[in-house]
Amino acid sequence: MEKSVKMLIPFDLRCNGCGRRTCKGDRFQGLKEEAGRDACFGVEIYRFQFQCPSCRAAFYIKSDPGRYDYIVESGATLVARKV
Incomplete structure (x- = not known):
């Protein structure tokens, strides 16, 4: 069963499709399912x-x-943070 949720992204990502960077803390509307x-x-x-x-x-x-x-899991790549 899928449920619609709003969530803050927990890390920096780069989209595998277009290369757009999504920063930690950006708010997204998405679907949640049991895995x-x-x-x-x-x-x-x-x-x-x-x-x-x-x-x-x-x-x-x-x-x-x-x-x-x-x-x-898929569709994006984790962006390493510089310390």
Whole structure:
């Protein structure tokens, strides 16, 4: 079951379709769906689908309860931060 959500992007991304950079904290409207359960914690894993504002290509991120973080699944590339 998909649910519409508003979410702040948790990291910097670059769209694989057009190359547009999306910065951490940008607000996106997207879809949330269940993607299984974590084996260690027994917590639900969720997949989020968003669209690039420029080219409308879809990109997906997934929750990662083991690292208390999110993973870029497809459609975008994680941009490394300079420290």
